[in-house]
Amino acid sequence: MRIMLTSMISRLVRRGNLKFTYADGETRTFGDGTGKPVHVRLNSRRAQWGLALDPAFYLGHYYGTGDIDLLEGDMFDLLETVFTGNPDFKYYQSGWNHFLERARYLLRWVREKNDIRRSRYNVQHHYDLTGALYDLFLDADKQYSCAYFETPEQSLDEAQLAKKRHIASKLTIGRPGLSVLDIGSGWGGMALYLARNLGAHVTGVTLSEEQFAVSRRRAAEEGLENEVRFLLEDYRNAPGTYDRIVSVGMFEHVGRPNYLTFFRKAAALLKQDGVMLLHTIGRTDTPTGNNPFIEKYIFPGGYIPALSEVMRAVEKSGLAVTDIEILRLHYAKTLRHWRQRFMARRDEAKALYDERFCRIWEFYLASSESAFRWQNLVVFQLQLAHDQQSVPLTRTYIDRDEHCLKAREGDGRGRFGGARKFPQEASL
Template identity: 75%
Template sequence: MKFIVDSLVSRLVQTGDLTITYPDGSAGTYGDRKGRRVHIRVNTRKALFGLAFDPAYYLGHYYGTGDIDVVEGEMYDLLETVFTGNPDFKYYDTRWNRMLDRLRYLVRWFRQKNGIVRSRRNVQHHYDLTGALYDLFLDEDRQYSCAYFERPDQTLDEAQLAKKRHIAAKLHINRPGQTVLDIGCGWGGMALYLARHMGAKVTGVTLSDEQHALAEKRARDAGLDDTVSFLLQDYRNTEGPFDRIVSVGMFEHVGRPNYLTYFRKSAALLKRDGVMLLHTIGRTDRPAANNPFIEKYIFPGGYIPALSEIMQSVEKSGLAITDIEILRLHYAQTLRHWRTRFMARREEAKALYDERFCRIWEFYLAASESAFRWQNLVVFQLQLVHDQEAVPLTRDYIGRDEDCLRAHEANPKGERRGARQFPQEASI
C-alpha cells in the first residue's frame, strides 16, 4: 500500500513541499521543495490502505479519527499542494478512481431519493446542530450560503448583504405587499430582508427545528411577524400561489430523483406573472457523484448538479429560464472567511462537541474551499418564469434596483417600510 500511495503522490505533487511519514517510520518527500512546507503523518496501516484505495473518502475520514495527523501546516495547505502540484494530473483521473466515481454515480439514484421523512432527517443531521456552532463562523445574519463579493476587500457581512440585495433585485418585486415563498429559508435572513426593504409578505419553509425557532424569534424581535411567517414544513406540502419564489442553498438537498417534482411544484406555486430565483451550487462539467466524505458526514442525501441536469427538469415543468448567472470564485472567498473564523475559534467548537467533530469540520471547510477554488464547483443563479414578459427585456433593472436597495439599507427608518420607489412594471 505504501508503494501505491507513494506512486500516486509522486505524480500529484511535482511542485510544492510535501512530506509524508508512513506507519513504518519511513518518510517520503514530494515536490520541488518550494513554497509552504506541509508534513502529514499516517499513523496506522488502515489509514494507509484507505489512502491507496479511496483517497476522496478516507483522507477526511481518517483525519477525523486521528489516524492521519497534519504535523506542519494545515489541512487546507495539504489540499492546496495536492490540487495545484501538477495541473496535468488529478488523483481522480486514475483508472481506479474513475471506476469508483462511476459506481457511486450509478447508485446515487437510490441514495438521493429523498422522501418527506428522509429529507427532514437529512436536514436535521446538519442544520439542527447547536446555533452556537454557527455563530462561531457565519456572518451576523447567519447566511449559510455563497456570499456575493462586489469588491475583493469586502467583509463577510458586507458580501452576504450584497448577496441578499442581488437576489432581491433579480426577484423584481415591483409593488408592496407582493407574496414571496422562501423555500429552505434557513434562519430567516433572506425573508426578513425582503420584508424590511421591499415591503414583501414572505412565507419561509424549513425542515430544521433550530432554524424555524430562531427565524420566528427574529421576525418577532424585528417587528416583522405581521408580514413574515415561518413554517416547519416540506415545500411539497406548501400551498400557494405566490407572486415570487426564492430558494437559496436548498436545492442541493433535493436529490436528483426529485428534480422534476421540485420544479413542477414550484411552477404550481408560482403565479402566471410571477418570478422565481434559484441559487444553488453546481458543477461546471458533466454529471458525477458527490464527494463521498461530504455525503456521509456533512450533507447526507445531497447532490451537486450539472446545469444540464437542472435544465432537463425545468424544460418539463412548464417554467422558462430568463436569466442564468454563474458565480465562480465567490464561494471560495466565502469559505475562506468561514474556515478562517472557524479555525480562530476552534477551541470553542471543541468545547461544544469534541476533537473528532472539529477535525471533520476543518476538513469539510478546507475541502469545500478547494473544490470551488481549484476544481469544478460554482454557484448557479437561475431566474424562472411562466411568462417571458414578467421581467424587463434587458438586465439593466438589476443594477438599478440594487442601487435603490442600497439607499434603503442606509436609511431604513427614514421612510415607511415598503414605501421605497419600486421599479416600473416589466414591458417591452
C-alpha cells in the same frame, strides 16, 4: 498498498514541498521543494490502505479519527499542494478510483431518493446542530450560503448583505404587498430582508427545527410577524400561490430523483406573472457521483448538479429560464472567511462537541474551499418564470434596483416605509 500510494502522490505532487511519513515511520519527500512546507504523518496502516484505495473518502475520515496528522501546515495547505502540484491533476485518476467514482454515480438514485421523511432527517442531521456552532463562523445574519463579493475588500457581513440585495433585485419586487415563498428559509435572513426593505409578505418553509425556532423569534423581535411567517414544512407541502419564489442553498438537498417534482411544484406555486430565483451550488463539468466524505459526514442525501441536469427538469416543468448567472470564486472567498473564523474559535467548537468533530469540520471547510477555488464548483443563479415578459428585457434593472436597495438599507428606518418604489420597465 504503499507502492500504490507512493505512485499516486508522485503523480499528484510534482511541484510543492510535501513530506509524507508512512505508518512504519519512513519519510519521503515529494515535489520540487517550492512553496509552503507540508508534512503528513500516517499513524496507522489502515490509514495507509484507505488513502491508497479511496483518498476521496479516507483522507477526511482518517484525519477525523486521528489516524492522519499534519506536523507542518494545515489541511488547506495540504489540499492546495495536491490540487496545484500537477497542472494535469484533474485528468489523473487511477483505474480503481475511476471504478469507484463510476459505481457511486450508478448508485446515486438509491442515496438521493429523498422522500419527505428522509429529507427531514437529512436536513436535521446538519442544520439542527446547536446554533452556537454556527455563531462561531457565520455573519451576523447567519447566512449559510455563498456571499456576493462586489469588491475584494468587502467583509463577510457586507458580502452577505450584497448577496441578499442581488437576489432581491432579480426578484423584481417593484411594489409592497407582493407574496413571496422562501423555500429552505434557513435562519430567516432572506425572508426578513424582503419584508423589511421591500414590503413583501413572505412565507418561509424549512425542515430544521432549530432554524424554524430562530426564524420565528427573529420575526417577533423585529415586529414583522404580520409580514413574515415560517412553517416547519417540506416544500412539497407548501400551501398557496405566490407572486415570487426564492430558494437559496436548498436545491443541493433535493436529490436528482426529485428534480422534476421540485420544479413542477414550483411551477404550481408560482402565479402566471410571477418570478422565481434559484441560487444553488453547481458543477461546471458533466454529472458525476457525490463526494463520499461530504455525503457521509456533512450533507447526507445531497448532490451538486451539473447545469444540464437542472435544465432537463426545468424544461419539463412548464417554467422558462429568463436569466442565468454563474458566480465564480465567490464561494471560495466565503468559505475562506468561514474557515478562518472557525479555526480562530476552534476551542469553543471543541467545547461544544469534541476533537473529532472539529477535525471533520476542518476538513469539510478546507476541502469545500479547495473545490470552489481549484476544481469544478460554482454557484448557479437561475431566474425562472411562466411568461418571458414577467421580467425586464435587459439586465440593467439589477444594478438599478441594487442601488435603490442600498439607499433603503441605509435610510435609518430599519424596515419598509413605502417612500421609495422601483421603476418598472414596460412590457414588450
